[in-house]
Amino acid sequence: MAKVNLQIKTTDVNDKNQTTTISYANPNASDQVLKTFAQKIVALSTDMYRETNKIETTNLDTESSKTTATITLSSTSITKAALKTALSSKQPHTVSFTYSGDGVVYAYAKSNDISNFTAPNVSLSEGTWTLNLFNGVASNPNCYVACEIVLFAPETANYKAAQATFTITD
């Protein structure tokens, strides 16, 4: 994976040029997303935004031999209503997924309101997994929120990073 640094150039209140570097930007993020992010960072300061440079570095010795890994989900979304119905019988809603790499898969929920799902940064065992959504907490209305659950496998010596998203929709 290419390493991407953002070099953000600003001018401070004394009319001096300043440069801030943010390392390890997402190589897959669009230029517009990265530029907007840089502007949002500058908006927290008293500096004036001037420009953002995207600097990519690729190590040809370590990257060229890595294989693309994939995480495949048996389903990618469910509505809150369907989830509530499924859980009304106190049975967990399961989503199976497979991972083609040789690393560890983490599950992470993009909402603090669903800590009952599984703690962020939980690593799951190798092979084929079953993700239990809100098992045993069907009576808690706070669990029925729209959110995304990200399954993520970091890159390894042999495989590139992989990611898949399961969405609970309104």
Place this chain on the structure above:
Amino acid sequence: MADTVTRTKTGKMSVLFVDGDTRIINVKNPRNDITASEIASLNAYMQENNVIIGDRYSGTFGKITEFKVVTKEQTKLDI
């Protein structure tokens, strides 16, 4: 000449990645009136777009865990 005292302020934004990696992003010359909702909005944008990744295992961005302003005072002695 008298001693010279300079003060610099830096915003320290602590972020967490889903693989447990952490990082601090420095914001030069932070405003005095930064609000929690601004940080929450930035956090949402970073989550939505996974703008930065962890440097250990390229972990997905998790959340901003803290934002604080650090003031550093430096005295240059007139010798």
